[in-house]
Amino acid sequence: MSKGWWLAIAAFGSVSLLIGAVTVFTWMVDETHFDRPDERFDRLTAQVAEVPGVTVDASERWVEAPIFFEPNARIELSVEEASLPALLDAACTSPYRDSVSWSLRVRTEGANVVAVHSDPEDPHGARGERCPDFGLDVTGLIAHVDRAVPGLDLRATVWGRDTLALGTAEDVPDPLHDLLPLVAHAEDLRDAAGLHPDRLVEINAADLILVIRPGEQERYLELLTRLVEEHGVSSYWADGGGTPSDGVEKVQIVAPDQEHDEIEDALRASDLHVADLPVRFIPDNP
Numbered sequence: 001m002s003k004g005w006w007l008a009i010a011a012f013g014s015v016s017l018l019i020g021a022v023t024v025f026t027w028m029v030d031e032t033h034f035d036r037p038d039e040r041f042d043r044l045t046a047q048v049a050e051v052p053g054v055t056v057d058a059s060e061r062w063v064e065a066p067i068f069f070e071p072n073a074r075i076e077l078s079v080e081e082a083s084l085p086a087l088l089d090a091a092c093t094s095p096y097r098d099s100v101s102w103s104l105r106v107r108t109e110g111a112n113v114v115a116v117h118s119d120p121e122d123p124h125g126a127r128g129e130r131c132p133d134f135g136l137d138v139t140g141l142i143a144h145v146d147r148a149v150p151g152l153d154l155r156a157t158v159w160g161r162d163t164l165a166l167g168t169a170e171d172v173p174d175p176l177h178d179l180l181p182l183v184a185h186a187e188d189l190r191d192a193a194g195l196h197p198d199r200l201v202e203i204n205a206a207d208l209i210l211v212i213r214p215g216e217q218e219r220y221l222e223l224l225t226r227l228v229e230e231h232g233v234s235s236y237w238a239d240g241g242g243t244p245s246d247g248v249e250k251v252q253i254v255a256p257d258q259e260h261d262e263i264e265d266a267l268r269a270s271d272l273h274v275a276d277l278p279v280r281f282i283p284d285n286p
Contacts, residue, residue, distance in 0.1 A: 041073055044096040048075065051090055053083030057105075072120065074101040081108045081142055088139075092131040102132040110146030113153045114138075136164065137194030144192035148185030152178075156193065159202070163211070164190045167204040175207040176236065177228050183221045186212045202239070207254075211239040213273055223270045231259040231266075234284065238274045250278040257281075 038061050045059045058076040079087055084106055091102065099120040106114045118132040135158035145154070155167040166182060166189065182189075186201040201212045212220055227233035235254035251274055255263055264279050 038071070038098075040096045041098070041100075044091075044094045044100070045075060047094060048077065048087060048090050051083055051086045053080035054078070054087050071098065072101070073098060074103065074120075076103040077105070079104050079106045081106055084139055084142065088131065094130070097130060099130075100132070102134075104138070106138070106142050108142055108146050111151045112145045112149060114142050114145055115153075115155045117157070134158075135161070137192070141189060141193040144185075144189060148189055149181045152182070158193075158195070163200040163202050164193055164195055165202040165204060175205065176224070176234055179203065179205055179208050180221065180224060180228070183210075183212065183217070183224060187214075187217045207235040209237040209239065210274075216272055219270055219272055223266060223272065226266055227253075227255070227263055231263050232256045233259075233263065235282070238277070248278065250280050252280045252282055254282050254284050256284075 041059075041061045045056060048054055049056045055078040056075065057078055059074065061071055061073040077087070084104075087104075091100075100118075101120045102118040104116050106116070108114065116134045116136070116138050118134045134156075136156065138156075141156055152168050155165075157165045157167070159165050166186075168179075182203055186203065187197075190199055190201050191197065198214050200214075201217075203210055203212070210220065224233075224236065227236065233253055233255045235252075237252045238250075251267065253263060260281050263281075267279060268275055
């Protein structure tokens with residue numbers, strides 16, 4: 001074979017390798033899923049679907065580039081509160097041994113919805129069980145939600161093992177006012193979720209972002225109630241939500257211009273951990 005042929009083959013091989021590398025890189029960037037069906041996973045999905053009050057919204061088992069031999073799996077469910085114990089029992093006792101990410105949307109008897117998500121690294125239980133680990137006591141939290149807030153769509157997550165994050169993205173008629181019960185019961189919800197009393201509670205919504213430190217619940221509720229009812233505050237952002245692009249931590253508030261001085265005085269007198277931060281007032285219609 002002539003030298004020219006060898007050069008052509010080498011060039012073709014190099015181009016093929018380059019195209020292959022670009023393709024794999026594109027798959028990695030796009031997080032392209034390649035299905036990896038498994039009868040055991042299908043049986044697990046069917047098993048939880050048979051629990052009364054449980055609906056399978058999505059299930060998938062796949063691999064991603066560049067490690068094609070480590071399968072991932074997820075199951076997304078809608079669950080009635082009364083069905084939660086049976087669902088968790090089915091998940092824990094399933095013979096499927098590989099890791100699964102579980103996402104649950106649990107509708108409570110009081111018309112709240114609580115969404116929780118587990119990491120795929122589910123621990124083995126004492127009997128060799130493989131149970132979803134949501135980082136919190138899901139049944140305890142959900143049992144308490146209806147006593148705390150009415151008709152909200154919440155996401156419950158534990159950040160860094162020390163913060164219970166309660167988020168809602170839904171529109172409510174009077175956003176800040178309707179979220180005050182969440183502030184009033186923040187520590188109760190933390191306790192119901194099985195977290196230690198020294199843990200923080202973060203509330204994250206479109207018009208309210210804050211962190212309640214241990215012992216601050218009553219003072220924060222008193223401050224926000226006053227700001228809403230007496231000074232017309234419609235949005236309040238602190239603890240990250242109050243930090244704009246300049247990187248300077250501050251409290252950001254939407255309120256009528258004539259109320260600014262009294263609002264800032266109330267914040268300074270609150271004895272909260274944000275009491276001494278700069279305050280930025282944002283126009284209601286910028």
